[in-house]
Amino acid sequence: MQIIALAVVLQLFMLLANQVFNHSDAISPTKVFYKKGDHPGWAEVALKDDDWSDTQPESNGIYWIRAEFDLSNHRFPDRKKELVISVLGAYEVYFEGVFIGKNGQLSSNASEETPGYLDQKFILPEFSSKNGKRVLALRISNHLGNPAKHQISLSIDSYNEFYKYGIVLSLLLYTLAGMFLTVALYYSFLFFVSRRRIGYLLFGVFCLVLFALIIQTYSRYYWPYLYPQYSSWLMISGMLSLLAAILLPIFIIDNFQPPWKNWIIAVSTLVVVVSYLKFSFDESTPLFFSVTISTFLTIWAIFKKRSGSWEALTGLLIFLTGMMYFDQSIFVGFGILVMANLFSLAVIQKKERGDYEASLLRSSRLKLELLKKNLKPHFLMNSLTNIISLIENEPKTSIRLIEALSEEFYSLNEMTDKKLVSLHQELKLCDSHLEVMGIRNDITYEFSKEVDSMNIMLPPATLHTLVENGITHCRPLDGKVKFDLLIKENKAITFIQMKVKGILKKGKAPKAGTGISYLRSRLEESFPGQWKLEYGKLDEHTWYTNIEF
Amino acid sequence: MKILIVEDEIHIARHLSQTICRILDEEAVVPHFCISLDEALQYISKNHIDLLMLDLNLNGKDGFEVLKILVAEPFHVIVVSAHIEKAIEAFEYGVLDFVPKPFSEKRLRKSFDRLTGTEKKAPSYKMKNFVIKKKNKLALIKEEDVLFFEAYGHYSKIHLRDKSFEVYDKPLIALEALLDSRFERVHKSYLIRMAEIKNLEVFPGGKYYLELSNGAKVKLGRDKYKYIKERWIG
Numbered sequence: 169m170q171i172i173a174l175a176v177v178l179q180l181f182m183l184l185a186n187q188v189f190n191h192s193d194a195i196s197p198t199k200v201f202y203k204k205g206d207h208p209g210w211a212e213v214a215l216k217d218d219d220w221s222d223t224q225p226e227s228n229g230i231y232w233i234r235a236e237f238d239l240s241n242h243r244f245p246d247r248k249k250e251l252v253i254s255v256l257g258a259y260e261v262y263f264e265g266v267f268i269g270k271n272g273q274l275s276s277n278a279s280e281e282t283p284g285y286l287d288q289k290f291i292l293p294e295f296s297s298k299n300g301k302r303v304l305a306l307r308i309s310n311h312l313g314n315p316a317k318h319q320i321s322l323s324i325d326s327y328n329e330f331y332k333y334g335i336v337l338s339l340l341l342y343t344l345a346g347m348f349l350t351v352a353l354y355y356s357f358l359f360f361v362s363r364r365r366i367g368y369l370l371f372g373v374f375c376l377v378l379f380a381l382i383i384q385t386y387s388r389y390y391w392p393y394l395y396p397q398y399s400s401w402l403m404i405s406g407m408l409s410l411l412a413a414i415l416l417p418i419f420i421i422d423n424f425q426p427p428w429k430n431w432i433i434a435v436s437t438l439v440v441v442v443s444y445l446k447f448s449f450d451e452s453t454p455l456f457f458s459v460t461i462s463t464f465l466t467i468w469a470i471f472k473k474r475s476g477s478w479e480a481l482t483g484l485l486i487f488l489t490g491m492m493y494f495d496q497s498i499f500v501g502f503g504i505l506v507m508a509n510l511f512s513l514a515v516i517q518k519k520e521r522g523d524y525e526a527s528l529l530r531s532s533r534l535k536l537e538l539l540k541k542n543l544k545p546h547f548l549m550n551s552l553t554n555i556i557s558l559i560e561n562e563p564k565t566s567i568r569l570i571e572a573l574s575e576e577f578y579s580l581n582e583m584t585d586k587k588l589v590s591l592h593q594e595l596k597l598c599d600s601h602l603e604v605m606g607i608r609n610d611i612t613y614e615f616s617k618e619v620d621s622m623n624i625m626l627p628p629a630t631l632h633t634l635v636e637n638g639i640t641h642c643r644p645l646d647g648k649v650k651f652d653l654l655i656k657e658n659k660a661i662t663f664i665q666m667k668v669k670g671i672l673k674k675g676k677a678p679k680a681g682t683g684i685s686y687l688r689s690r691l692e693e694s695f696p697g698q699w700k701l702e703y704g705k706l707d708e709h710t711w712y713t714n715i716e717f
Numbered sequence: 718m719k720i721l722i723v724e725d726e727i728h729i730a731r732h733l734s735q736t737i738c739r740i741l742d743e744e745a746v747v748p749h750f751c752i753s754l755d756e757a758l759q760y761i762s763k764n765h766i767d768l769l770m771l772d773l774n775l776n777g778k779d780g781f782e783v784l785k786i787l788v789a790e791p792f793h794v795i796v797v798s799a800h801i802e803k804a805i806e807a808f809e810y811g812v813l814d815f816v817p818k819p820f821s822e823k824r825l826r827k828s829f830d831r832l833t834g835t836e837k838k839a840p841s842y843k844m845k846n847f848v849i850k851k852k853n854k855l856a857l858i859k860e861e862d863v864l865f866f867e868a869y870g871h872y873s874k875i876h877l878r879d880k881s882f883e884v885y886d887k888p889l890i891a892l893e894a895l896l897d898s899r900f901e902r903v904h905k906s907y908l909i910r911m912a913e914i915k916n917l918e919v920f921p922g923g924k925y926y927l928e929l930s931n932g933a934k935v936k937l938g939r940d941k942y943k944y945i946k947e948r949w950i951g
Contacts, residue, residue, distance in 0.1 A: 545799040545800060545801065545802075545818075546799050546800060548799070549799030549817070549818040549819060550726060550729065550799055550818060552818070552819045553726075553728075553729045553732065553799075553818045553819035553820070554726060554728045554729060555819075556732060556819050557728040557729055557731060557732030557735075558728055560732065560735070561728075561731065561732075608726050608728065609725075609726060609727070610727050610728070673753075
């Protein structure tokens with residue numbers, strides 16, 4: 169519910185932001201023509217330009233641009249105006265046939281050209297700012313750049329509006345950049361200082377890339393650069409977008425841990441990179457693929473009921489909507505995406521914290537359970553009562569019982585703080601327990617062991633629990649209860665089988681009691697998700713328990 | 718005295734029976750041993766016993782379900798168990814005593830004193846329910862609903878506040894051992910809840926009656942008159 173509300177609010181914010189950023193004072197030319205070559209008369213207002221081309225020349229050399237503006241419907245006809253030009257090259261500007269300024273020094277050969285700035289503005293002379301049709305002519309040489317890579321931009325705007333607009337825009341977006349930087353630093357610290365979870369680093373780097381992208385994009389308003397640097401500028405922003413596009417799905421994958429995650433990472437990275445190369449270094453296409461892949465992964469996560477998945481999806485969908493505009497709002501979209509992911513991370517962290525605390529709790533509970541196993545009154549007090557009785561009647565047996573009991577306590581005491589114990593320790597514990605119970609119940613317990621390797625480590629009191637269960641549920645058959653232990657070690661798998669031969673009390677199979685649930689908890693603690701436990705009747709007098717880990 | 722000892726560990730069973738023999742006159746004791754509850758229930762259905770010494774929580778079967786069956790029988794039940802956390806609950810169902818393991822002769826002697834009535838139960842071990850057999854089923858009567866008990870051959874009648882009564886399988890003397898000091902024997906046939914006495918009526922010829930809160934009248938023994946009057950009515 170809150171997620172939907174959040175989505176609606178953020179979406180409204182996006183629309184609003186888009187409205188604010190929509191700069192509507194500037195007017196564009198009604199037509200633009202190009203012609204390779206050079207002639208002083210081409211600046212004339214009355215020139216017939218029917219034979220001019222309407223596509224930008226893609227070769228280096230001198231060429232002209234002629235553009236027509238209709239100032240009659242400008243919003244503020246009385247304001248002082250300026251011309252904003254973004255062209256690759258060094259050029260001279262003619263307005264209504266009059267030379268009004270130049271950018272760099274043009275020349276017919278490359279060595280003599282002084283490059284101009286990519287973005288440049290010229291104040292329009294007062295006399296020509298009356299309403300109506302106006303003609304602009306540019307004489308350009310572009311020996312030092314690749315003209316194919318840049319779309320010419322010409323506009324007439326109220327005086328200083330272009331930079332004012334740019335500064336306000338930069339201001340707003342740098343606030344956002346600050347947020348990205350903070351988040352980037354926080355997650356990097358989180359990665360280095362606390363737990364080295366790769367997801368934290370990915371998120372940190374993702375935010376850092378977004379930070380850099382914003383800083384770079386809006387630096388043009390206060391840090392003009394010469395046009396030959398345009399291709400490197402373009403390269404940097406392309407690489408940054410590509411990096412962001414690659415990182416986003418990886419981050420999502422690391423977050424929700426789908427199966428074959430390495431494969432998915434490889435495929436998504438490939439798709440993003442190929443789309444970048446294929447669509448001639450356009451920044452939006454790889455991002456679109458990246459977000460689409462991420463969205464599908466997140467929808468999968470929702471089906472799998474992963475925590476944080478709804479929050480992530482909300483962010484991605486809002487971002488996808490923002491992509492449609494692909495201007496400033498894309499950064500706002502990024503902001504929302506990062507916020508949604510922060511929220512999603514917070515949800516995941518909360519869950520992890522809960523899981524961690526639960527595991528701590530389980531560990532201490534298991535420790536306690538192990539202690540209680542032998543301190544529980546049923547065992548301890550009955551053993552003591554036996555000792556009292558035996559002292560009176562069979563003093564020698566009573567000594568044996570006391571010895572076996574102390575051995576059992578020593579073994580258990582050694583195990584209390586451990587999550588895994590050696591097979592040797594465990595068998596010692598079982599032997600002493602069988603000795604104690606043998607004396608107490610006056611029953612012969614046989615314990616045969618067929619063990620591959622003594623190097624096996626297992627959770628404390630694993631076999632002890634099985635022996636205990638056997639003692640509780642079996643009466644002697646032909647004067648004895650037999651325990652058969654089989655342990656096989658095969659590469660990564662340890663197989664333990666305990667068979668108990670005797671008369672099952674009440675003739676039926678015992679249910680899963682506290683002993684079995686203790687075992688399950690222990691196995692889960694030591695081999696999370698990688699163990700098996702099964703038990704059942706082999707024949708009328710044999711009960712088995714199999715454990716694998 | 719026929720005593721049934723239910724205990725799955727033979728050394729403990731032997732020690733228990735030895736200790737009982739020392740407390741009571743050795744020849745008066747006829748012990749029988751069972752190692753499981755099922756076995757014990759079978760034995761009880763065929764044999765008369767006077768006392769059951771029970772190790773509660775045998776083989777994980779729900780101890781209290783079995784305990785309910787046992788306390789509805791005419792004999793007394795003494796639980797001998799290491800599960801002392803169950804003591805209060807056991808008392809609530811009406812066991813005569815709960816002896817923790819390991820037990821001493823001294824502690825067991827106290828149980829037997831309670832059996833013979835020489836020792837009264839402390840009120841902290843209150844009985845909460847009387848388990849009675851009703852049409853072959855077990856029913857629980859809440860202790861606070863009971864006003865007085867009346868001897869009824871080998872059984873007793875439990876008289877309730879609403880003037881109805883139920884038959885209980887234990888004789889009055891056995892009941893007396895189970896109850897705490899809020900109940901007193903006022904006549905050879907009556908055991909009453911003293912707090913419920915409303916009035917003492919004296920009839921010519923030295924006949925005394927106690928009127929209880931629900932209007933029921935109970936005979937007061939001539940030998941008890943003076944004690945009851947001083948202690949409870951004043």
